[in-house]
Amino acid sequence: MKKNIAIIGGGASGFIAAITAASNGNAVTIFEKNNKLGKKILATGNGRCNITNQDIQLKHFHSQNMIFVQKVLDKFTLTDTLEFFKSIGLLTTCAEKANRLYPMSLQASSVVELLEAKARQLKVQIKLSSHITTIEYDNMFTLTINNSLAMDFDKIIVATGALAQSKLGGCKDGLDFARQFKHNIIPTTPTLVQLLSDFNYLQQLSGVKINATASLFINKEKIAQSTGDILFTKYGLSGSTILEISREVAIALNKNSSVELKIDLLPQFTKSELKIFLDNGITPKGMLNQKLANFLINTTKNNNDLINNIKSLKLNIIGTKGFEFSEVCAGGIDTLEIDSNSMQSTKQKNIYFCGEVLDVDGDCGGFNLQWAWSSGYLAGKSV
DSSP: OOOEEEEEOOSHHHHHHHHHHHHTTOEEEEEOSSSSSOHHHHHGGGGTOOOEESOOOGGGEEOSOHHHHHHHHHHSOHHHHHHHHHHTTOOEEEOSSTTEEEETTOOHHHHHHHHHHHHHHTTOEEEOSOOEEEEEESSSEEEEETTTEEEEESEEEEOOOOSSOGGGTOOSHHHHHHHHTTOOEEEEEEESOOEEEOOTTHHHHTTOEEEEEEEEEETTEEEEEEEEEEEEOSSEEESHHHHHHHHHHHHHHHTTOOEEEEEESOTTSOHHHHHHHHHTTOOGGGTSOHHHHHHHHHTOSSHHHHHHHHHOEEEEEEEEOOTTTOSEEEEEEOGGGBOTTTOBBSSSTTEEEOGGGBSOEEOTTTHHHHHHHHHHHHHHHHO
16 A cells, blocks of 8 residues: 655655655655755765765674574675666776776765656655654654744654764764664764874874774774775864774773774885885985875984884874764664664554664675665655
């Protein structure tokens, strides 16, 4: 029987939920509080939209309930995702390292435009600048829009996202709705986010970008290691390598643990090789960014200290740039209270949750969007 479905949030998971629900003959309305759909999609992959990844494995995801994550990913796989996009007219390409998949156009706007076109073709009603301020339930859900207009629906899908990137619409609305229906919330932290440091020489090194290895130490114990781009900034550190380890950093700082990074500025060389270079008159200026080389030369007394700083430059980490600058929010609705077969709440029938509002987050590289596609599809199918 045809149902009247409300989808709160016009991002990735909301889009695919709407298209899937409408494809099954339901009357679907998307409520988006921004003045346009898919703002976060448009910002992903530096405007190219890293749709997904060829290596969708559980090791790239994080949650307190990994069995739930696997079950959902198994119900809408990478192959299903690519077939879905092909069905709406979009082809993908692996245009970068680490198996990252992008639209062949290399434009995020292609993804949003084709998703919206398919939704409108299926007669999905799209309500922009429409902030759902309250939800009430009495056999049906009554949604209040912008504190005034009220509308009734048989079922609702909450696809609001979470706290990350408030300038693009990130908010706590979905978490608040979940609390209203007695859901437990796993504590939230920013992830895929830049790090703050009290290192004395940041002003001097600001703007230096290198390919290096960062090792993360929490309470003096080595926890993680990542190699790739590292960018020194006035506030601390950025770059893909830093974003990859930021999840562990944010959680550790929430627990008041000590956090230190040791950066190997030249991971391709051993200490012995560096000693030979220096003994033969090759200086840091012949191997490193000039700002970095001058800093090393001016702050070390001898070659042993110089080599130690090159191979293990230590920075104390005191914070992150927070939710406003994070790409993703870790934590969220406890998935032990969500049915992995349908995304329906086990606390309240006919309300479904998908996407970032749940306690699931992925590594950098298209994994968070894959979670949005998989969980959104399953919610849309189930209503």
